[in-house]
Amino acid sequence: MVDFAALTARIPALTDAAAYRETVWVNHGRLPWAVAASRLDVTASAIDAAADRLARFAPLIAHLFPETTPAGGLIESPLVEAPRLGAALGVPGRLLLKLDSHLPIAGSVKARGGIYEVLKHAETLALDAGILRSTAADYRVLASADARAFFGGYSVQVGSTGNLGLSIGLSAAALGFRAIVHMSADAQQWKKDLLRARGVLVREHAGDYTAAVAAGRAAADADPTSHFVDDEHSVDLLLGYAVAGRRTAAQLDALGVRPTVEAPLTVHLPCGVGGAPGGIALGLKTVYGDAVRCWFVEPTHAPCLLVGMASGLGDYASIADFGLDGRTIADGLAVGRPSGLVAELMAPLLDGIVTVDDARLLPWVRLLHATESLDVEPSAVASFRGLTELAARDPAAAAGPQLAWLTGGGLVPAAVHAAWRRAGRRV
Incomplete structure (x- = not known):
């Protein structure tokens, strides 16, 4: 039987998490890519096969969903620079936003x-x-x-x-x-x-x-x-997300972003059960290896992957085991138990996990609208916590290119977006 109280007392990130405090868990089990890649069950060739399947379906997708026609039936989102947002958040390096919040068909990652x-x-x-x-x-x-x-x-x-x-x-x-x-x-x-x-x-x-x-x-x-x-x-879900990581490399190259081990790209990904950020991180790693650093961000009330990975228990652990209630405005991240598949896959790849208090999210929704004229859901701006934490904790890494993955909000009714912005002003 697991003594969750003892785990909480022994591991600082779990101590913070159990008290609903924002925290940072650094993954000391991360391995060099050359070592990690040889141990992975999900391979680059499997990701390539998934990309080929999506290409075969592209004519059908364009027929069923005309909004995908400009991209030839591919379900893809823009990668954009966000200098005004970066300045407002105090990000010293170049800030890029991946707009999966505006993906066609479903409006989210x-x-x-x-x-x-x-x-x-x-x-x-x-x-x-x-x-x-x-x-x-x-x-x-x-x-x-x-x-x-x-x-x-x-x-x-x-x-x-x-x-x-x-x-x-x-x-x-x-x-x-x-x-x-x-x-x-x-x-x-x-x-x-x-x-x-x-x-x-x-x-x-x-x-x-x-x-x-x-x-x-x-x-x-x-x-x-x-x-x-x-x-x-x-x-299969994981592979669909992993294709995004590989495609994004071409977009980064077009913007002149060419990460190296000495000047890596740091990617900040909101995390619920873990499938989407896990797949994207894997896809990016297959392209850049040690030249990309991947951080996940979870709500303080639902840090399911943090408790699973920091405890070493994977999907055996749930947030309820640590007394957490899972209540968050970031409804897409309101998950109690992590994916065991992702916890195992990310063990040698992930740099770490940051948690974010709900009180930050609606003001950031409002700030994104004010600086970049983008409307997203609260879950999407959770990634900004990674940006601000990195700037405070590791200024040298923060000076390199930063990519915040905006994960959802494209189908949200305009009245709901407006209500979130008003609430962000009150906060």
Whole structure:
């Protein structure tokens, strides 16, 4: 039996976390890339295969979602400079923002992993049924009436606080699947309304994210025609996110950002269960190796990956074991138990984890709007805590290029954005 009280007393980051204090956990188990890469189960070739699959689907995506047409059916977001925000936050180096908050289709980073897993599942079914004769076929055949009728015999289910549910629900329904999203009590009403308007069945659960995932997994297990997208254990989700890390390298190069071991790129990623930041970090590492430093940021009330990694217990530990309640305005990060897959994968790769108090988030939402005319959800600006902490703790590293990954908010109603900005002013 684990003595969580003893762990809390022995490990400073857990002492802080259990008291809801902002903290920094430095991963002393991080290894040089050449050593870490040889031990990873998820390889660069698997990421390349995922990128190839997304390219095969691009004509179909452009057909189903015309907003992706300018990018040729690729689900991609801009990388932009943010000098005014950097000055306001006291960031001494060059600040870049990755706008996954404005990804097409689902308006969040979850459009990457979630939609990729739905597409891979659709491809497998279609190839087995002969609807696709080969991977060289024109995938737009999957938009035909016959294909939609075929997919209608299957369901896709997921448990979510909102954003993953949007990506899975919207993409699965567009292909003709019966899409079912199990949503936790802290999911926002507008997300449920949007899903229902697009023909997605939303099942609401009184518990938290973990309870919604468990309910979705049980429902899918009971239905042989159902596929469950498992945010805690899915390698396919992880690969969809990892493609983003590799694509971002080309965008960085176009902006003249060429990281080296002596002048590394530091990336700040909001973290919930861990799949999205874990996949992105892995993708970046396969390109830059030791020339990129990756930090995750979690809310003080829901630092699930911090407690899992700092304790060494992975997904055996939950925030409840340390007396934490999981209540945060950053609803996309309100997760009680980390992905064991990600905790293990990140053990030799991640630089560390920073936590952020909710009181900072709405003022930062307002600041981002004022400085860069960008509207995002509170979860997205959690990454700014990494920027301010690094500037205070390691000025030399902070002087190098910094990349804050904005993870969601593109589909948020304008009235909700306005309310967040007003609340940020009051804080």
